[in-house]
Amino acid sequence: MNADGATLDGARVLVTGASRGYGAAVARALAARGAHLVLTATDPAHLARVAQQCADDGAACDLVALDLSSPGSVDAAAVQVGRAVPRLEGVVLNAGVLGPVGPLDALDADATGRAIDVDLTGQVRLLQRIAPLIADHAGVVLVTSGAAARAGYGAYAIGKAGLEAVGLMLRDEWAPRGIRVVAVNPGPVRTDMRAEAHPAEDPATVPPPAERVAPVLAVLEGVDPGPRVQASEWGLS
Numbered sequence: 001m002n003a004d005g006a007t008l009d010g011a012r013v014l015v016t017g018a019s020r021g022y023g024a025a026v027a028r029a030l031a032a033r034g035a036h037l038v039l040t041a042t043d044p045a046h047l048a049r050v051a052q053q054c055a056d057d058g059a060a061c062d063l064v065a066l067d068l069s070s071p072g073s074v075d076a077a078a079v080q081v082g083r084a085v086p087r088l089e090g091v092v093l094n095a096g097v098l099g100p101v102g103p104l105d106a107l108d109a110d111a112t113g114r115a116i117d118v119d120l121t122g123q124v125r126l127l128q129r130i131a132p133l134i135a136d137h138a139g140v141v142l143v144t145s146g147a148a149a150r151a152g153y154g155a156y157a158i159g160k161a162g163l164e165a166v167g168l169m170l171r172d173e174w175a176p177r178g179i180r181v182v183a184v185n186p187g188p189v190r191t192d193m194r195a196e197a198h199p200a201e202d203p204a205t206v207p208p209p210a211e212r213v214a215p216v217l218a219v220l221e222g223v224d225p226g227p228r229v230q231a232s233e234w235g236l237s
């Protein structure tokens with residue numbers, strides 16, 4: 001338990017995009033703290049390795065298929081989450097795709113739309129569908145990026161900027177219920193997406209995602225650091 005009084009032991013937490021990368025690191029850190037995890041990936045088979053690691057740490061773990069590009073999949077996933085747990089004390093919306101990058105007017109319109117469907121439209125729908133499950137005083141983390149609204153990042157920049165806007169709206173709308181809605185930017189972390197975005201970079205020069213999960217854990221434990229935080233600056237003053 002931290003100074004703000006919440007504990008993750010037994011807390012029911014949904015983590016999207018938990019099959020690899022940052023989401024997998026968040027899931028493992030939560031498992032080590034005794035959370036009851038509801039993990040998603042596009043195919044539950046993708047979650048086998050992470051689920052086994054979380055189970056080895058003693059965590060209860062439910063696996064849910066979720067394809068954010070499909071409204072039907074989002075609706076079905078929300079129903080499945082509700083069957084797995086009656087309430088969520090924590091939500092980490094981490095899943096995402098990079099999509100096509102480059103100047104917006106040079107990008108394929110259909111590919112741009114598909115990435116926005118995953119990074120923004122699907123996230124909004126998921127939040128709407130799971131809203132009745134979210135407990136008063138819960139922590140809701142929206143995983144964002146320094147590329148939000150940045151030139152040259154295409155659909156990804158649009159999706160993350162939109163997601164941050166959603167966070168600001170829900171932060172106010174859910175404040176009467178004591179729900180903390182916080183956008184967390186992990187900063188560069190060694191994942192598949194980072195390698196896709198920066199193919200010439202030596203991955204060894206980028207920190208592993210487990211080194212950047214602290215603000216996510218803090219929000220879920222009861223800390224409200226404000227609407228947006230940068231993981232690489234967490235703990236520095």
Ligand SMILES: NC(=O)c1ccc[n+]([C@@H]2O[C@H](COP(=O)([O-])OP(=O)(O)OC[C@H]3O[C@@H](n4cnc5c(N)ncnc54)[C@H](OP(=O)(O)O)[C@@H]3O)[C@@H](O)[C@H]2O)c1
Pocket residue numbers: 016017018019020021022023040041042043046066067068069093094095096097118143144145146185186187188189190191192193194
């Ligand atoms: N890596 C970085 O340097 C960095 C920096 C800033 C922000 N971020 C953010 O951190 C988050 C995680 O990124 P990452 O680097 O860990 O990426 P990653 O390794 O590519 O993992 C992406 C995750 O999202 C899931 N996903 C992909 N498409 C999906 C869809 N259509 N529906 C549902 N889930 C889907 C994947 O599940 P499957 O395994 O089933 O495909 C996977 O679990 C993202 O929101 C990203 O924008 C990353």
